[in-house]
Amino acid sequence: MVDLDSFIRKIKAEPEFFLEVKDKFIEDKWSYNILLNTYEYMTNPPIVSSIPIDVFLPIVSFCNANCVFCKYCNNYNYYLPVEKIIYFRNILKFVRNFGFNCYGEPLLHPDFDSLACEIRKYLDPRATTYLVTNGILLSEKMDMVKKHCDSINISLNAATPETYLRIMRIKDRHYFYKVVEAIKELKDYKKKYNSDLFIQISFCVTSLNFHELPIFIELGNILKVDRIIINPLSLASKFDFKLAPKTNYNLYKKLSLMYLDYHEYRNTLYTLDQKIKNSEVDVVYSNSFQQIPSIYEEIHDDSIEITHYNCSYLYQRMMVNIDINRNAFYSRLCCYVDFYKERNYINGNIYHSFNNKNIVSWRHKFKYNPTDICKKCIYFNKNLFK
Ligand code: SF4
Numbered sequence: 345m346v347d348l349d350s351f352i353r354k355i356k357a358e359p360e361f362f363l364e365v366k367d368k369f370i371e372d373k374w375s376y377n378i379l380l381n382t383y384e385y386m387t388n389p390p391i392v393s394s395i396p397i398d399v400f401l402p403i404v405s406f407c408n409a410n411c412v413f414c415k416y417c418n419n420y421n422y423y424l425p426v427e428k429i430i431y432f433r434n435i436l437k438f439v440r441n442f443g444f445n446c447y448g449e450p451l452l453h454p455d456f457d458s459l460a461c462e463i464r465k466y467l468d469p470r471a472t473t474y475l476v477t478n479g480i481l482l483s484e485k486m487d488m489v490k491k492h493c494d495s496i497n498i499s500l501n502a503a504t505p506e507t508y509l510r511i512m513r514i515k516d517r518h519y520f521y522k523v524v525e526a527i528k529e530l531k532d533y534k535k536k537y538n539s540d541l542f543i544q545i546s547f548c549v550t551s552l553n554f555h556e557l558p559i560f561i562e563l564g565n566i567l568k569v570d571r572i573i574i575n576p577l578s579l580a581s582k583f584d585f586k587l588a589p590k591t592n593y594n595l596y597k598k599l600s601l602m603y604l605d606y607h608e609y610r611n612t613l614y615t616l617d618q619k620i621k622n623s624e625v626d627v628v629y630s631n632s633f634q635q636i637p638s639i640y641e642e643i644h645d646d647s648i649e650i651t652h653y654n655c656s657y658l659y660q661r662m663m664v665n666i667d668i669n670r671n672a673f674y675s676r677l678c679c680y681v682d683f684y685k686e687r688n689y690i691n692g693n694i695y696h697s698f699n700n701k702n703i704v705s706w707r708h709k710f711k712y713n714p715t716d717i718c719k720k721c722i723y724f725n726k727n728l729f730k
């Protein structure tokens with residue numbers, strides 16, 4: 345049996361290796377696409393011929409939380425009907441990693457179990473799945489999560505119930521403990537059954553929760569999760585707001601770290617740095633909040649000396665969303681950039697969708713002169729996916 349991961353590693357180290365070995369995979373279209381995709385990710389052509397290997401669909405558009413920074417959910421009441429999954433069969437059969445990750449809380453889908461079974465029908469047996477959840481329903485839906493997910497990200501965004509309430513804007517402070525207990529339960533399950541389930545917790549940094557980052561690292565270590573992700577909100581640049589005209593820019597400004605007291609900010613950063621150094625759990629973060637952060641300022645980071653830029657969103661991921669007015673699916677570029685004026689509708693031809701002219705031009709720009717949004721982004725030159 346072929347060790348696909350070792351081929352992927354080799355292509356990442358030496359992209360031309362793909363050209364040497366590609367004929368070996370011609371019969372196995374799933375593996376071939378993954379290797380071609382890796383090659384394209386490494387060589388950055390503006391037009392690609394592979395199919396995205398990391399895909400998520402708009403499972404639900406509503407959420408049982410209402411996070412201060414969330415731009416996507418609770419705008420309308422949509423969930424993906426199980427019978428629509430067949431529409432995506434030509435993408436799903438090539439997917440390596442499918443995400444129950446959406447513009448709301450996936451576990452609120454009224455028939456998550458049937459939906460997940462239907463998706464699995466079209467996935468290659470070697471494909472894996474991941475869930476991004478706020479974890480509020482995790483204890484109730486634990487069996488489904490264990491049955492359908494290979495990895496799980498729990499968006500906690502706080503280390504205390506008080507901050508949790510302010511960020512997630514939910515009514516009950518006990519939800520924080522409920523989520524933490526559910527994570528412990530997952531850990532126990534992992535240990536007891538020697539399961540490979542990968543557990544990560546994430547934290548979106550704003551002026552309201554920045555002070556808790558060091559304790560968040562401690563919490564991740566106490567819970568012994570597999571990875572801690574710190575996402576900066578500084579991605580909300582003016583440019584982003586030009587692309588997302590309906591978003592509340594004034595609210596975002598208040599969430600910016602520039603509103604923090606400078607000394608407090610530096611002290612927290614110092615403590616955070618120590619915690620990260622001593623963390624036994626892998627911590628992944630963008631370094632953009634380590635500068636004096638401002639959504640008004642350009643980043644001038646001369647320390648970035650990179651000759652080859654990478655972002656898996658541009659080459660490997662596809663985020664599908666629903667346009668409720670047209671009842672049509674479209675794909676957006678990434679969590680932070682959407683081409684609002686010219687949506688990329690999925691019309692059955694996946695090559696066409698993945699090579700939409702806006703994506704092609706963004707790939708070109710990214711290769712030679714990435715925007716500030718990209719430079720501040722956690723995904724910039726980091727491949728968090730397989
Ligand atoms: S938990 Fe996620 S989907 Fe729900 S409001 Fe928060 S950011 Fe949005």
Ligand code: SF4
Binds near residue numbers: 724
């Ligand atoms: S680096 Fe970030 S902002 Fe830029 S394309 Fe990738 S995911 Fe989007």
